[in-house]
Amino acid sequence: MRPRGDIEGLLRDAAPRALAAVVRRFGDFSDSEDAVQEAMIEAARQWPAQGTPESPVGWLVHVASRRLTDRIRSESARRRREDAVAADRSEGGPSEELDLDPVGGEDDALVLMFMCCHPALTPPSAIALTLRAVGGLTTAEIASAFLVPEATMAQRIARAKQSIKASPEPFAMPAGEERAERLRSVLRVIYLIFNEGYVTSAGAELARAELAAEAVRLGRMAHLALPEDPEVAGLLALMLLTDARRAARADAGGELIPLDEQDRGLWDGAAIEEGIALLNEAVGRGAVGEYQLQAAIAAEHARAARPGDTDWGKILGLYGLLEQVTGNPMVSLNRAIAAAMVDGPAAGLGLLEGLDDRLEGHHRLHATRAHLLQMAGATAAAIAEYEAAADRTDSVPERNYLTRQAARLNERRA
């Protein structure tokens, strides 16, 4: 359904803003979305032949509003006939006065993101709705990216829209503390989309790589709307710096290549430069949060031309801060690796000891311990930990990687 080239880009930028304007006017999210989708199909048909309108957003709002008005009219006409009651001249439909230059612009797209990350929705539903309403992806595209049948995804999106419809939340920016809370959800949803795309998965790599690009696009929209927010900038920087390693991160067969074995010449220099610039600007604004810290760690890796040039002391400090901010035991695992790089494997293994309670049996704990034992030259113990990790991961490329690590150590020992 999606048109190609410039018009596709134009439509995808315009669609969320148009949708926001139509929802603001008509109130019903689901109907408005259908109407904007229809308007987009109409645009894809007309614009290539008749030229692009001066205000693509205004055009879409106009066509979508016309459709909604027609629908409301014909429904009320039907009701009138059924009731056999004379028409009331002050019809309850929306005004036909269409301002072709909708107010709000970029901010409308942000309001739409806030809507899609509604507290009534589970993360998978919020993700699907965000991709559909803000990202302008088709249901089929979203379904293929998440490896579920299209009917399943259509149902998930329909349920999400129902939840929003049933909630008393108005189509507006929440205020005060709730606004900050909701912004955290928005950032989390964007980061989840990014990670879905970034984790390589055999057979569906292309569709999923597009998800990462989509998350970066959503991150840019959020940053455009909230240029002063350091965490929004931090998230965008983090995604750019991580995505910069994409070409080096897996081999031709889709198997994972760890950071210290990657061909750094394949890293995307432009993305790294942009990420570091964003980060520097954000950090200058104070209020350091988890995305800025993660971006700062990614930036340290990006700055090192060779693995040996990595400033592990600085990374260790950053993980310490990140651990304080998030209290996430996964961060503690990474801090243990950084500690091992600075003070030797024994220091890292010592830090892992405190994590058994919180991460018991988790594959990442076993994998980290395996790595540190390998550094310490405790080969037999390292092999056992790699095998334990391989038995517990839910990712095929990761399982292959861990099994291969165990096999390599076995071979070396023999």
Add this chain to the structure above:
Amino acid sequence: MKFMLLQNYGGMTREVPPMGEWTPAAVEAHIAYQKDLNAELRERGELVEAQALTTPDLAKFVVSDGGATPVVTDGPFTESKELLAGYRMIDVESVERALEIAAQGSAAPAHDGAPIEQAIEVREVMGPIEH
């Protein structure tokens, strides 16, 4: 006709060590073989879905009498050889073709480069009444 080709952890007709004890080259060859087989089936329009399952360590058994608290039993299980490791769902012209694909799966290279000779369970998926 749709078939499920099921692969258990056990079902090896000869002695094969756990994969962690194979050489890296043998691990590589086994993974490549499975991927190539999937690619070939996809190419021929015969692959519906191929999935590997997480290990029995992460398996759970659930029994409920419909009351409030179902009984959930966690792995690891001693009888893990009987648990499913992965499956391929294929859509093929004939039962013969399904058996042929199962044979290909069973002959994936093991630690010594020779076929692993793992038993593949072939089960036809029941269709609608018109089938």
